[in-house]
Amino acid sequence: MSYSPMVGARVPEVWQLEIKAIALAAGRKEAEIVRDAIAQYLGQTDPNSVKGAIASLEDRVASLEGKLAGLGRLAL
Known part of the structure; x- marks a missing residue:
């Protein structure tokens, strides 16, 4: 190292x-x-690390959106 x-x-x-x-x-x-x-x-x-960070955040947002949609179905 x-x-x-x-x-x-x-x-x-x-x-x-x-x-x-x-x-x-x-x-x-x-x-x-x-x-x-x-x-x-x-x-x-490093452009690659920035792209990786963006991809990771996009995945987390998508996951949260899915959870939020599930909560919306429970509220109806």
Whole structure:
């Protein structure tokens, strides 16, 4: 495994809460969200990882839509 240095920074509490919420919603770790944000800022985003993240979110949305439709049938 290649060496991966640690970078730390203090951020406003509201940012930290937003990072947590994004990580929870995406089913990812907070560190991944922060790394992705830094990569975007530096113009270092990997198009394949972005496509993979979008595909994953599309799958999760489709699953939630199916569950929501099932709940709608129960309510009728």
